[in-house]
Amino acid sequence: MTDQIRQFVLNEIPSGTLTPEHFQLERAPMPEPGDGEVLVKPLYYSLDAANRAWMQGATYRSALEGGMVMAGGSIAEVLSSNDPDFTAGDLVSGDIGWREAAALPAKNLIKQPRMEPLSHLLSVYGVTGLTAYFGLLEVGQPKEGETVVVSAAAGAVGNTVGQIAKIKGCRVVGIAGSDDKCQWLTDELGFDAAVNYKDGPVYKSLKAACPDGIDVYFDNVGGDIFEAVLFQMNMHGRISCCGAVSAYDGTPPPHGPRGVPGMFVVNRLTVRGFIVMDFYEKRDEALAEMQGWVESGQLKVYEDIIDGFENLPNALVDLLAGGNRGKRMVRAG
Amino acid sequence: MTDQIRQFVLNEIPSGTLTPEHFQLERAPMPEPGDGEVLVKPLYYSLDAANRAWMQGATYRSALEGGMVMAGGSIAEVLSSNDPDFTAGDLVSGDIGWREAAALPAKNLIKQPRMEPLSHLLSVYGVTGLTAYFGLLEVGQPKEGETVVVSAAAGAVGNTVGQIAKIKGCRVVGIAGSDDKCQWLTDELGFDAAVNYKDGPVYKSLKAACPDGIDVYFDNVGGDIFEAVLFQMNMHGRISCCGAVSAYDGTPPPHGPRGVPGMFVVNRLTVRGFIVMDFYEKRDEALAEMQGWVESGQLKVYEDIIDGFENLPNALVDLLAGGNRGKRMVRAG
Numbered sequence: 236m237t238d239q240i241r242q243f244v245l246n247e248i249p250s251g252t253l254t255p256e257h258f259q260l261e262r263a264p265m266p267e268p269g270d271g272e273v274l275v276k277p278l279y280y281s282l283d284a285a286n287r288a289w290m291q292g293a294t295y296r297s298a299l300e301g302g303m304v305m306a307g308g309s310i311a312e313v314l315s316s317n318d319p320d321f322t323a324g325d326l327v328s329g330d331i332g333w334r335e336a337a338a339l340p341a342k343n344l345i346k347q348p349r350m351e352p353l354s355h356l357l358s359v360y361g362v363t364g365l366t367a368y369f370g371l372l373e374v375g376q377p378k379e380g381e382t383v384v385v386s387a388a389a390g391a392v393g394n395t396v397g398q399i400a401k402i403k404g405c406r407v408v409g410i411a412g413s414d415d416k417c418q419w420l421t422d423e424l425g426f427d428a429a430v431n432y433k434d435g436p437v438y439k440s441l442k443a444a445c446p447d448g449i450d451v452y453f454d455n456v457g458g459d460i461f462e463a464v465l466f467q468m469n470m471h472g473r474i475s476c477c478g479a480v481s482a483y484d485g486t487p488p489p490h491g492p493r494g495v496p497g498m499f500v501v502n503r504l505t506v507r508g509f510i511v512m513d514f515y516e517k518r519d520e521a522l523a524e525m526q527g528w529v530e531s532g533q534l535k536v537y538e539d540i541i542d543g544f545e546n547l548p549n550a551l552v553d554l555l556a557g558g559n560r561g562k563r564m565v566r567a568g
Numbered sequence: 569m570t571d572q573i574r575q576f577v578l579n580e581i582p583s584g585t586l587t588p589e590h591f592q593l594e595r596a597p598m599p600e601p602g603d604g605e606v607l608v609k610p611l612y613y614s615l616d617a618a619n620r621a622w623m624q625g626a627t628y629r630s631a632l633e634g635g636m637v638m639a640g641g642s643i644a645e646v647l648s649s650n651d652p653d654f655t656a657g658d659l660v661s662g663d664i665g666w667r668e669a670a671a672l673p674a675k676n677l678i679k680q681p682r683m684e685p686l687s688h689l690l691s692v693y694g695v696t697g698l699t700a701y702f703g704l705l706e707v708g709q710p711k712e713g714e715t716v717v718v719s720a721a722a723g724a725v726g727n728t729v730g731q732i733a734k735i736k737g738c739r740v741v742g743i744a745g746s747d748d749k750c751q752w753l754t755d756e757l758g759f760d761a762a763v764n765y766k767d768g769p770v771y772k773s774l775k776a777a778c779p780d781g782i783d784v785y786f787d788n789v790g791g792d793i794f795e796a797v798l799f800q801m802n803m804h805g806r807i808s809c810c811g812a813v814s815a816y817d818g819t820p821p822p823h824g825p826r827g828v829p830g831m832f833v834v835n836r837l838t839v840r841g842f843i844v845m846d847f848y849e850k851r852d853e854a855l856a857e858m859q860g861w862v863e864s865g866q867l868k869v870y871e872d873i874i875d876g877f878e879n880l881p882n883a884l885v886d887l888l889a890g891g892n893r894g895k896r897m898v899r900a901g
Contacts, residue, residue, distance in 0.1 A: 294834045457829045476829040490823030496790045496809040499841030501627045506839040508832030 238265050242334035243547055247301035248290050252484055253555060255548040258305060258333075266338035273316045273344055275327060276336045277309035279540075280547060281357045282554050282563040283391070284455075287483040295510050296330075305333040305547070310347065310356045321346070328356060333547050335567065358391065358562035359529060359536045360522055362511050366477060367395035368521045369514040371453055372403075374475035374507050379404035381450035382469075384441070386460050387480060388429065389416035391537075391562035396453045397426050398534050405451070408444045410437065410460060412557045419560065424535065438463040448472075456480050462492035468502050476508040484555045537561025542568065571598050575667035576880055580634035581623050585817055586888060588881040591638060591666075599671035606649045606677055608660060609669045610642035612873075614690045615883050615896040616724070617788075617813040624815075628843050629663075638666040638880070643680065643689045654679070661689060666880050668900065691724065691895035692862060692869045693855055695844050699810060700728035701854045702847040704786055705736075707808035707840050712737035714783035715802075717774070719793050720813060721762065722749040724870075724895035729786045730759050731867050738784070741777045743770065743793060745890045752893065757868065771796040781805075789813050795825035801835050809841040817888045870894025875901070 243258045268274040286307055289299045299306055313325040318341035321327070327344040331337050347356050358364060370392070377383050383400040387393040388409025397420065400407045409420040409429040417429035428444040430437060437460055441449075448469040454461055457479030468474070482488055499506060514521075528534035539559045541550050547565050554563050577592045601607040619640055622632045632639055646658040651674035654660070660677040664670050680689050691697060703725070710716050716733040720726040721742025730753065733740045742753040742762040750762035761777040763770060770793055774782075781802040787794055790812030801807070815821055832839060847854075861867035872892045874883050880898050887896050 295836075454829060461829060462824070474829075476832045478833055479830040482830050488826070491795070491826045491828040492824045493821070495824040495828050496787060496794060496807075496839070496841065497812040497815050499809045499839060500811055500843065501841070503628075503841050503843060503846055505841075506829070506832060508829060508834070508836050508838075510833065510836060513836055 239263065240265055240335035241544060242332070243305045245290070245299055245301060245303055245305045248299070253287055253290070253552055255552055258548040260545065263334070266336060268315060268317050268338040271318050271341055272338045273318055273321045273327070273341050274314040274336060274338050275311040275329075275331060275344065276314050276567070277311040277331050277334075278567055279310045279354055279357050280333065280544075280565040280567070281308040281361065281363075282547075282550050282559075282565065283308070283363075284387075284478055284480045284483055284555065286551055287480075287555055288478065291483060295512070306330055307333055307547075308357070308362065310353060310361075316341070326353070326356075328361065335544060354538050354540060354562075354564060354566075355529075355536060357564050358538050359395065359525055359534065363391045363562050364395055364525055365514070365518065365521055366511045367392045367399060368525060369511060369517070370475045370477050370509055371396045371399050371451070373514055373517075374509050375451040375453055375473050377403055377405050377451045380406070382406045382408065382445050382447055383451045383453065384408045384410065384445065384449050384464055385453040385455070386410040386432075386464075387455035388420055388426070389560050390455065391559070392477060393453070393455055394420070394424060394537055394561055395534070398424055399528075400451075401425050402528060402533050406447075408441070408449075410441070410456075416560065432460055436463075438466065441467060451475070453477060454479075457482055458488060458492070462494060465492060465494045465498050468498065468504055470502050472502060472504050474504060474506040476506060480555075539563040540566055542566050544568070572596065573598055573668035574877060575665070576638045578623070578632055578634060578636055578638045581632070582817075586620055586623070586885055588885055591881040593878065596667070599669060601648060601650050601671040604651050604674055605671045606651055606654045606660070606674050607647040607669060607671050608644040608662075608664060608677065609647050610644040610664050610667075610900055612643045612687055612690050613666065613877075613880060613898040613900070614641040614694070614696075615880075615887050615892075615898065616641070616696075617720075617811055617888065619884055620813075620817050620888055621811065628845070639663055640666055640880075641690070641695065643686060643694075644677075649674070659686070659689075661694065668877060687871050687873060687895075687897060687899075688862075688869060690897050691871050692728065692858060692867065696724040696895050697728055697858055698847070698851065698854055699844045700725045700732060701858060702844060702850070703808045703810050703842055704729045704732050704784070706847055706850075707842050708784040708786055708806050710736055710738050710784045713739070715739045715741065715778050715780055716784045716786065717741045717743065717778065717782050717797055718786040718788070719743040719765075719797075720788035721753055721759070722893050723788065724892070725810060726786070726788055727753070727757055727870055727894055728867070731757060732861075733784075734758050735861060735866050739780075741774070741782075743774070743789075749893065765793060769796075771799065774800060784808070786810060787812075790815055791821060791825070795827060798825060798827045798831050801831065801837055803835050805835060805837050807837060807839040809839060813888075872896040874898050877901070
């Protein structure tokens with residue numbers, strides 16, 4: 236490392252679609268850790284739709300504001316530490332932001348095991364994998380033989396949700412934004428069917444793909460797709476609300492899905508929003524089960540890795556446009 | 569009884585607001601019970617927003633159609649029976665319809681105990697009371713000290729929900745459609761506050777009435793009120809969806825509430841539709857607890873009884889316009 240680092244600052248909160256021009260590449264002095272602080276250097280930066288949601292105001296974290304270093308999770312190495320729990324060479328995760336190094340309070344960091352490949356700590360064994368696991372199994376509660384639908388199905392969380400649902404013996408239908416992605420879902424990942432929402436009315440294609448209705452919907456997108464699914468839910472169905480990416484980038488939708496709350500009552504649905512932290516106490520159990528699936532080859536890990544710190548803005552903008560397959564991250568260096 | 573009975577036929581499904589002219593008073597011969605059937609004579613007819621919902625297509629029961637005798641629940645007396653489980657003089661409840669007598673399969677009827685007043689079998693000890701009980705306690709899961717909001721609060725279900733929430737130690741805020749109703753809720757029923765949704769923006773009045781946010785929302789109405797509440801829900805809040813009366817009478821709303829599903833995720837809400845039958849196995853327990861509250865005076869029973877079979881259409885139309893306080897019914901005779 237030199238005595239300077241690079242970092243990306245968010246110039247201003249976008250009022251419409253996010254573009255690379257909303258970010259400014261800056262140089263800053265190498266940070267020095269204070270008392271109880273740890274100096275860390277990110278190795279892999281996680282790119283997520285949530286990065287964009289944080290610009291929309293306070294969510295489960297405080298809102299981003301113009302002039303701040305861009306926020307984002309990463310896997311990082313400890314360079315030096317003024318806290319007894321960490322030593323140089325430790326591997327950690329945390330919201331370190333888009334910078335080549337940071338000095339952070341020890342309590343903001345979680346120690347991680349060394350593993351090969353390290354990137355799995357951001358994909359299947361990170362927030363992404365755990366979000367899929369808990370959102371499907373704890374919130375969605377799928378039973379063998381039920382029909383599970385997942386939107387943004389070629390994304391990091393979505394493809395994992397679909398694969399876990401298959402492991403649990405469900406019929407799985409993915410919704411994605413291109414024929415290529417749909418083919419990938421059915422041919423490579425073993426989804427039973429996939430619907431391209433850009434190719435004709437999604438209600439109709441979904442109806443054809445789900446002849447027995449829908450028991451569990453894992454929702455990553457909200458909006459019109461939420462509405463199309465809602466009207467096909469079976470009695471006592473469950474909707475696991477993970478995000479509403481359709482509302483993140485661009486102007487917020489002028490209205491919500493029709494059928495709310497009427498269809499909730501008619502079909503006695505349980506609709507529940509969650510974030511992964513809600514299930515943190517069950518984390519070890521979940522990781523152990525997922526590790527078993529990965530090792531046996533039942534759960535395939537798809538990563539979409541872009542090299543170079545300077546590519547962070549483009550990597551996020553492209554992810555919001557649906558450019559990724561599997562877990563997108565940027566490798567430092 | 570004579571050898572003729574009166575009955576109301578639904579002429580056609582209303583495309584807009586329901587009016588008395590949608591019903592036709594007819595005379596029909598006194599029905600004769602066939603094998604396994606029971607001849608019953610309603611004493612009290614229940615009027616509910618659900619009567620209107622059944623005209624909107626299949627819900628949890630098959631849709632009503634033009635030309636049918638109007639459907640509706642009642643408390644009835646058995647006149648004669650061809651089923652060994654029922655004898656003349658028994659008291660029963662069931663969906664007997666708007667007619668002075670009916671011959672129905674025994675399986676459609678539920679035997680009821682004699683009590684004074686009989687009308688309580690339709691209000692606090694009937695579907696109304698049980699809907700309030702299960703929808704609040706099982707679905708809403710209120711904890712002592714939490715803020716509970718209920719819409720259509722002066723209605724049959726709503727006023728009971730509010731009273732039960734008070735018994736459970738919650739802060740209770742009702743939403744109703746007139747200053748008179750609001751005053752009734754706070755002065756007579758012990759609600760902590762009440763908001764007249766016709767008097768200015770409901771979001772703002774609700775904000776003033778709920779300084780600590782809302783933990784449980786018992787929703788009877790859907791629509792704009794659902795949206796106003798949604799944006800004030802606390803973390804891990806619960807919404808119990810009982811009905812969407814705003815969508816029943818008139819043309820269906822062109823869109824749903826904003827913030828769905830985004831606010832579900834941000835605040836990790838659990839939103840659940842239910843109908844009373846979902847909890848039928850816990851009925852005896854619930855009735856015993858409610859009886860205790862009624863006898864101790866903690867739970868007051870409000871009934872809005874109109875005399876005369878011929879008044880059924882007006883009683884329903886007026887209920888949909890918010891004309892009732894407490895449980896509306898029509899007494900035969």
